Each structure stands twice: as C-alpha cells, then as structure tokens.
Amino acid sequence: MSTLILRLEAAPDFDVDLSGITPDALKDKRLPDIRRLKLRQGQRDMALGDLFAIDGTVGGDELEIHGACTRLHHVGAGMRAGQLRVIGDCGAWLGSEMRGGTLSVRGNAGDGVGASMRGGLIDISGSVGDYLGAPFPGAVSGMKGGTILVQRRAGRRVGDRMRRGLVVIGGDAGHGCGSQMIAGSIVVLGAVDSGVGTGMRRGTIALAQAPAGLGPGFALNGHFDLAFTQLLLRHVGGLKSAWRSRLSGIASVERWVGDAGGLGEILILS
C-alpha cells in the first residue's frame, strides 16, 4: 500500500485553505518538500507540516487525511487523479473544480461541495451544506461533469446551474433543488423541500418522494415507463447497495416538464 497520510494534530481555531493538497499534486514530491508546501491561512501563509503530521509512503496515488474538521476548506480542490480519503468532517468547497479521481469523505462536508467540478467522483457518507455542484464564485456554470454521491441530507440549491454530470442524494434535499439547472441529472431518494427545479432550462430531476408542490412553470406530462429511467435507476442502484433495494420495483414515472422554455423535467418515481 503506498498511501500518504496527513494526520491533523489539533483542530485549528482558524480557517485553512487546502487547495492543491491532492494525490496527483503530491505524487512526485519528497516528504520534506511536502511538509514545506504552503497553505493559505487567513491573510498569511503556513506550511502543511505545521498543521499535519505526515507519514506513509510517497509516490503513490492515494492520500488520506485523518481527523479532518470543518475549518479545512477546499479539500481536494482541483484534484485530477488518484484517491483521496478523508476521515472526519470538512469545510466548504470540498472537491471544487475537481477534474478526476475519487474523493471520499467519512463524515460531513460544508457548502459548495463539487462546485464547478468537471470530472471524477465525490462520495460523502454524511450530509452536506448548500450549493452542492453549484458554480464556483465567478464561474458561469455549475458542475460540468463527474458524479457526486451524498448518503444523507443535502442543503439548499443542490446542482444550481449545473451543466452536466450526476448528483445522487440518499436523504432529503433542501429548498431549490436543481435551481437554474442547465443540464445534467439529480436523483433525490429522500424528501425534497419547495422550489424544485426553479428556473431550470434542461436537465432531469428524479425524486423518489413526491414533492409537496411544484412551481407554476411545471405541467404534468403523463405517466411513462421510460427506458432512460430504468437505465438511470439501474446505474444509481449499482452505486450503493442500500440504494438498490430502495429503487427496485419502480415501474413507471410521473413526468412533469417546465420552467423557462419547458425543457426541464422532473420525474416522480412511483
């Protein structure tokens, strides 16, 4: 096993930006150089080695961060390849602008998970904050590719302005799920709050539980047994065994279409 391990020695009482601390970026570096890597901490810079005890093997594709806490932001941001496993909770912008590889978190994550992501897989065992898969500040669109799996609850505006890719929320999703979506797919296995798909242009939002209501821009299109739905459900069921049992036996969907332009679709699985 060639895994590099970063162990948080004590939870910091300040915010730290972990951008650039990814398996692909550390792969070709020597241990002393890794310890000296600069992290942004407020107005100042600090060294990676000042915050983490670093051991394990360098040169591999795997990186683990143990004892993470919500003060650590931008964990795995910009990652391109390899495996990053985080044990503990994370702050905001986890996996933002990620392009490839697998980022798994045993814990919760803050706002902006996978913002402007372009590829790869983010798998979170707990809950996440608002604006999952949404645009990074300054970006024109949200996630453009890749997959984000959240096993528990997600906050408001999941997939805001997302353009491509798949988001699966195992638990409930907050207000404005899929707002302003340009394209892509969102699946919510729990309950959704109001404002689903507000302002969406295209894209698919599949809901395992019927929402309390939909916006005035949506109209019932009918009940269908779509090949696409079966493919989507089979794919999602294959991602987590717990999800497979919840999705089995779904034969038809209630399809609603609408919002700006009428090309957005909301599928209520029944």
Place this chain on the structure above:
Amino acid sequence: MAGRSITELRGGRVYDPAHGIDGVVQSIYLCDGQVVGAPSDPSDIKVSHDLSGCIVMAGGIDIHTHIGGGKVNLARMMLPEDHRQDLVARGRHPRMGSGHAAPSTLTVGYRYAEMGYTACFEPAMLAANARQAHLEMGDTPIVDKGAYVLLGNDDLMLRMLAGKEPGVKVRDYIAWTLRAAQAMAIKVVNPGGINAFKFNQRKLDLDEQNAYYGITPRQVLLALADGIRELGLPHPLHIHGCNLGVPGNLDTTLATIAALDGLPAHLTHVQFHSYGTEGDRKFSSGAAAVAEAVNRSPNISMDVGQILFGQTVTESGDSMRQYAGSAFGSPKKSVLMDIECDAGCGVVPFKYKDKNFVNALQWAIGLELFLLVSDPWRLFLTTDHPNGAPFTTYPHLIRLLMDRSFRNDMLKTINPDAAAASTLASIEREYTLYEIAIMTRAGPARSLGLGNLGHLGVGARGDVAVYVDHPDRERMFTTPRFVFKAGEMIVRDGRVIASPTGATHVMRVDYDTSIERTLDAYFERYMTVSRRNLAVADGEIDGDGRGSLIAHGARRSS
C-alpha cells in the same frame, strides 16, 4: 546648514532626460524629500549607497492606467477568479492583497512601487463617480495619483454645444468640472458616441450626428480641445477616439488628427485605433500611417495601449464599443452601465491569444507604433492597464522595445499569418535607456505639468528608481535595487519595505462662478444629487491624515 541629513546615491549611471543627462556617472543627493546639490560639508552625508553598476532614473510615471473608480471595482466584483488565482499573503508586504488584471488597491500601489514607479494617473473618472475614484486611489499606497475627468458625453455639455452656447461658458463648465471632480486633466471617450448609444445608435463616426442632439464627434472634440487650450491646462485633451477596435478605424484616427488642425491633443491607446481593412481577413496594420501623421503633427502626443498575451479584463467608459465587444468576452460575462448619464462604463474580460490572428496582429501593431513614432517626448509607454495587459508586464514590454533579437524571437512564436502581415521584423530600431526614461518619466511629467516630478535636478522630489544594469532589460526593470519616494527608501531588492501615502495631484484653474447658476438649474431638473453634493471637497482627500493634495495651475499663470 548644520545637522543636515543627506542620503548619497553614489556613482550610478544617471538617465535624466529633462536635463539632457544620458548615462552620466554621477551622484544624486537626497535631503528632506528632495534632490539637492552636492553638499559642501561631506559630514552632512549620513547615509551613502554605492550604486556602481546601477542605472538611476527618476521614479516612473504612468500616464494612463485604470486603477480607481467604478469600472475597476466592477471588474473586481465580476472576476473573483482573478483575485483567487493571484493572492499576495501578508508578510511579503505590509498588508495582503489579490488580483492580476484588476488588483486590489493596496496591491496596485505595492506592485507599481516594486517596478520603480512612483506616480499613476487614472484616465477615466466620471464626475458623478469622482468620490468613489478618490476613495480608491486614497487607498492605493506609495504612488502619487491623479485622475482625468470625462466630459463630452454628458447631456449638459452636448446641450450647451447644441444650443451654441458661447465658448467661454463651455470653458467655465470645464473648469468647474475639473474642480468639482478634483481632476488633473480632461478626457473624452468616444466623443458624443456614448451618449448616442443611449439613443440606440450603435456606431458614431467623426462626422456622424448624434440622433438627439445633432452634434458630431468632431464638434465635441474641437469644443473641448479649444476650451482646454484657452484655459491653459498643461495636459491637452486626452482623447479616446471614435470607433475603438473597429477594422478600418485608421481613417477615423487620421481624420481626428487632421480635424484638430494644430490644437494640442493627446491620443490615447492608439494601438486600438490603428486598424486597416486590407488582406483576406479585412484586418491589417495602420501603424505606419498613424505614426507618420503623429510624426508630422507636433501638437499631438500619444500613448500606445500595447497588448500582451494572456488573461486580462477590458474596462472602458466606451459603452458603445464595450457592448459590441461583450460577445467576445472570455470568460463570457460582462457589465455595461451608466451613472447619472455622465458617460458610460463597460467591463468585459478578455484573453489575448498569441495564436489568434487578430490578437497577434494587435500585438505587432502596438510595437510598430512604438518603433515608428520618432519622438519619445510625445509617446508614452502604456498598456492601457488592464485593457491591453496588466501594468506588471511593463518590464517585458521594455525588453521588446530595447532588444530586437528578443522581439524577433517573440515574433516567430505568434500567429504566422499575423507575423507575415506585419512589418515588425524589418524594423531595426532599438530603444535606448535614455528614450525609455523619456517615455516613462520625463515625457509624462512634462505633458502633465508635474513640475518637480519625472526628473532628478536640484529641487525635484526625491522619487528615484535604481536598477542593477543587466542585459536582460525585463529582469532589470522587474526588480529595482532601490526605490526612493520623497527621499525615503520604499523598495529594496524589488520588495516593498515602507508604505507611505502618495499625494493626489489636481489642476486648479479660475472660472466665472456664474456658471454655477446654469449648473444648479440643470442639477435641480435632471440629476439625483445637487451640484454641491457632487463636488468632492479637499477634506475628503486630505482630511484623513494620510492623503495630501498638490494643486497645479494653468501654464499661463504659472
């Protein structure tokens, strides 16, 4: 004279074009913030720096750089990525900052100082936005600053011209605007065109009429240029002409120079106004024709607005042309807006690519202009920061001008069709350090009437840049050995070590206060603020204990 504390800058090679000093090894003495003569009592020299092997110039002066006011802040807000990707941690400087194309105020001041510049002039301040511009410039450390206020698209001026008001009234309005906005000079952007844009005109050539006022850009230019000459302002009308960036605008530029007919004027970012329509792509260089016209017209000065490749953001008062350019924005976002109908504002991010035919030719056109205009006293080094490139590229630009083989190497890397369409490879001229010192120090100081800046004679302010002589001029100008501001060392080995606050330069000319009756009536009827509230008081600039004002007068009275 006992107890004088003189700093000696010993034995550097001095370039001081204002006094005709071209690379003479001599010492410079600084005392009480000023350049002084050699002391009669050597014991007065308390500090001495050995500058053998060093080049000594006055502090640089940037005559055209967008560092304050509404559009810069809009660019900052619209481009968080510009700031996120370029962070300056606290510790390296006294305070933190960020930004590449539209840096934060603090970072602007530090970065200019780190290149040896000690004064910068913001060329596009709206009268309605002057307070904001001065607040931002007040937060820009180290450098002296000043701003040019926009006229010629405001309804009051166009109304006056349409109503054939006497020239003296126009002059009073110009002088009042200078005073109210605390400005250093007058600039006109797309004369009358920004106003015409609001009446749904999408282009306005020199002799086209504004659909509402019936006024042509020619009339606006002449009224302003004549008014400024009559007032005796040192810096002539600062002209951003019609048809910026339009292929074929070369003819407009030549017609503008001809229209001025001997009236003093400064044409700004001429690179963006020197395009022909020859060739398969209907885009060609007009640099030779424009340079020839400028060489023939001693009343005209210009700056280039060189583009350099990379990501930047274009900020302009020219909402007409920025509207047209917004389709080409990269990343695709833009802001167009207007405040109090004074003029306009457009911000469009842009990435200049060396493999793109048009961008590569723009690069070559700018360099052609630099090399074909013969008089460096009438040509100033700018990139129209950040429209052509951020000001931090100046050392690279200086190397392109001073090193022909480097220039030709770079020419080989750009779009080959553009390289073939340019005469750049055949131009042998290489700038000398003396000419660079004119373009970046003595020339701008003379044009703006800055008196004790831009030279190293006795009585000059102690703004001195010291560079280690190195054949790679980019390296040399990137990292000065020392920079002094008013006699105080502020940069050592390219790093800021002190952060004083520079002064704000303003121009003061007398005017007949009866113009205020006309203004009051206009403000009462059309504006959201009163005339008195629009005006920026002295205390708003120098009242915080840091800022200070330096008032300059008209040429005739001085």
